[in-house]
Amino acid sequence: MKREVFIERVLLFLALSSIGSLLLITIFIFLEGVPLIAHAGLKKFLLTSHWAPTKGHFGILAMIISSILVTLGAMVLGVPLGLACAISLAEFSPERVKTLLKPTLELLAGIPSVVYGFLGVIWLVPLIRDYLGGPGLSLLAGSVILGIMILPTIISISIDALSAVPDLYRDGSIALGATNWQTVRRVVLPAARSGIITAVILGMGRAIGETMAVIMVAGNALKIPTSVLDPVRTLTSNIALELAYATGRHREALFATGIVLFVIIMILNFTASAITRRR
Amino acid sequence: MTTSPAASDNGPAFACLEIIIRNLNLYYGDFHALIDVNAEFQARTITSLIGPSGCGKSTLLRTLNRMNDLINGVRITGEVIIAGENIYRPGANLTSLRKKVGMVFQRPNPFPLSIYENVVYGPKLHGRPSKQELNEILERCLDAVYMWEEVRHRLHEPALELTEEQQQRLCIARLLAVEPDILLMDEPCSALDPLATLRIEELMRELKKNYTIIIVTHNMQQAARVSDDTGFMLLGELIEFGPTAQIFTRPADKRTEDYITGKYG
Numbered sequence: 001m002k003r004e005v006f007i008e009r010v011l012l013f014l015a016l017s018s019i020g021s022l023l024l025i026t027i028f029i030f031l032e033g034v035p036l037i038a039h040a041g042l043k044k045f046l047l048t049s050h051w052a053p054t055k056g057h058f059g060i061l062a063m064i065i066s067s068i069l070v071t072l073g074a075m076v077l078g079v080p081l082g083l084a085c086a087i088s089l090a091e092f093s094p095e096r097v098k099t100l101l102k103p104t105l106e107l108l109a110g111i112p113s114v115v116y117g118f119l120g121v122i123w124l125v126p127l128i129r130d131y132l133g134g135p136g137l138s139l140l141a142g143s144v145i146l147g148i149m150i151l152p153t154i155i156s157i158s159i160d161a162l163s164a165v166p167d168l169y170r171d172g173s174i175a176l177g178a179t180n181w182q183t184v185r186r187v188v189l190p191a192a193r194s195g196i197i198t199a200v201i202l203g204m205g206r207a208i209g210e211t212m213a214v215i216m217v218a219g220n221a222l223k224i225p226t227s228v229l230d231p232v233r234t235l236t237s238n239i240a241l242e243l244a245y246a247t248g249r250h251r252e253a254l255f256a257t258g259i260v261l262f263v264i265i266m267i268l269n270f271t272a273s274a275i276t277r278r279r
Numbered sequence: 280m281t282t283s284p285a286a287s288d289n290g291p292a293f294a295c296l297e298i299i300i301r302n303l304n305l306y307y308g309d310f311h312a313l314i315d316v317n318a319e320f321q322a323r324t325i326t327s328l329i330g331p332s333g334c335g336k337s338t339l340l341r342t343l344n345r346m347n348d349l350i351n352g353v354r355i356t357g358e359v360i361i362a363g364e365n366i367y368r369p370g371a372n373l374t375s376l377r378k379k380v381g382m383v384f385q386r387p388n389p390f391p392l393s394i395y396e397n398v399v400y401g402p403k404l405h406g407r408p409s410k411q412e413l414n415e416i417l418e419r420c421l422d423a424v425y426m427w428e429e430v431r432h433r434l435h436e437p438a439l440e441l442t443e444e445q446q447q448r449l450c451i452a453r454l455l456a457v458e459p460d461i462l463l464m465d466e467p468c469s470a471l472d473p474l475a476t477l478r479i480e481e482l483m484r485e486l487k488k489n490y491t492i493i494i495v496t497h498n499m500q501q502a503a504r505v506s507d508d509t510g511f512m513l514l515g516e517l518i519e520f521g522p523t524a525q526i527f528t529r530p531a532d533k534r535t536e537d538y539i540t541g542k543y544g
Binding site (some may be wrong): 166168169171172173174175176177178179182186187190191 | 321344346349373374375376377378381382384386388389390391392400401405450453454457
């Protein structure tokens with residue numbers, strides 16, 4: 001019995017320490033970043049786009065817009081593809097195909113992002129440059145690469161959501177004379193809706209947080225893009241690119257950028273879990 | 280097969296109602312689940328199928344609207360004739376078959392949609408009815424299962440918030456909305472309490488005036504209470520089929536007698 005208690009205590013300690021380190025990271029980011037926001041003013045920090053940290057200009061609007069656009073672009077590509085893939089695997093494929101392909105797709109999530117970036121630079125960027133114009137390194141390239149990178153997240157969670165819909169519903173619909181597709185569209189998808197929305201939101205979180213692949217293909221220019229072929233610099237790219245040499249206020253400004261990302265991702269995750277819980 | 284001219288010339292309301300099963304065999308892979316079943320289910324009657332678990336009664340029921348087609352590795356030989364046509368003929372239209380032969384499941388399975396959307400599901404599937412028509416269907420079908428007054432003010436609430444009995448009634452209403460001729464019921468009361476069961480049975484007796492009903496049940500008392508004809512199944516064979524009173528009082532087969540007197544099952 002004493003042993004039992006001992007093991008419980010150890011497990012509790014380990015669990016608390018992982019939560020604790022998460023908490024410490026959060027506190028650290030906020031401690032480092034908040035003074036800069038106070039110094040520059042929240043409004044100025046978020047709503048101007050003049051970024052010259054060594055000269056005292058700390059506006060990150062261009063990067064916020066770039067991050068949002070790259071993410072939206074990734075969703076435009078990734079959501080329909082991912083959903084179509086999930087529906088076809090979960091509803092229209094024999095069990096054998098599903099058990100083979102789902103782990104394979106999940107494997108995609110394990111490929112290091114630098115490899116995606118590399119493929120983007122080698123294949124995608126020249127394609128865009130040659131056929132669509134511009135430098136190739138662009139908002140479009142970033143969106144396409146991210147759209148592919150979020151596929152495993154969207155597909156895998158959507159498949160789980162679709163598979164969780166009881167066969168009772170499918171049988172009921174088929175027995176009323178519905179075709180498979182009618183059943184999927186009118187019963188299964190509505191029943192799996194919250195899970196699918198969660199999949200999309202988590203995919204979004206992954207897209208907005210991705211750094212390496214975006215740095216490699218998006219061009220990293222510091223301005224608000226006016227075309228999908230313009231190079232862009234996202235919030236994450238900016239931190240990664242500048243942190244190595246940043247000091248003083250500049251460094252604080254990068255942490256403040258981190259706070260913005262932190263808040264965005266928190267909001268996305270809370271929304272996802274709120275939707276999941278409501279079902 | 281040849282249909283009698285009377286059956287094929289009659290209006291659809293009369294022609295569709297009875298079911299003739301000839302030499303029906305069904306295999307799940309190597310397992311011979313239905314063995315040479317022959318039966319005629321009469322129009323506007325309630326026929327119950329009884330027998331111990333695994334005897335094939337649900338399987339037999341599901342051959343009548345071809346729900347067994349959904350299971351991998353099923354092979355079926357023989358004929359099931361509904362409305363003068365073998366439903367297993369090549370090229371048979373499953374959608375129109377399932378519209379004609381509706382099914383109520385063991386566990387109430389309303390869709391996770393509103394009460395309204397559940398009832399109009401079938402009509403919307405098979406046509407483009409106007410809002411007015413949908414409202415008429417809604418009232419008629421919910422009225423037929425004695426639910427209209429109970430739910431008329433909460434039609435847009437989720438169907439899953441209803442009680443199990445109401446859910447099962449709703450499933451029957453949803454079925455009536457596609458205007459079937461035959462209702463298949465697979466242990467429709469097994470999830471319900473005794474009072475709810477009685478009320479569903481009452482509903483079945485009411486529905487029998489317009490529909491042919493075939494019910495699979497574990498509950499012999501239920502078969503005795505509601506059905507006109509009874510079939511007793513054992514290990515994939517239809518052992519005995521006849522008027523319910525006869526099956527329960529003077530069974531011809533020893534195995535039937537042993538089952539209804541509770542020697543096994």
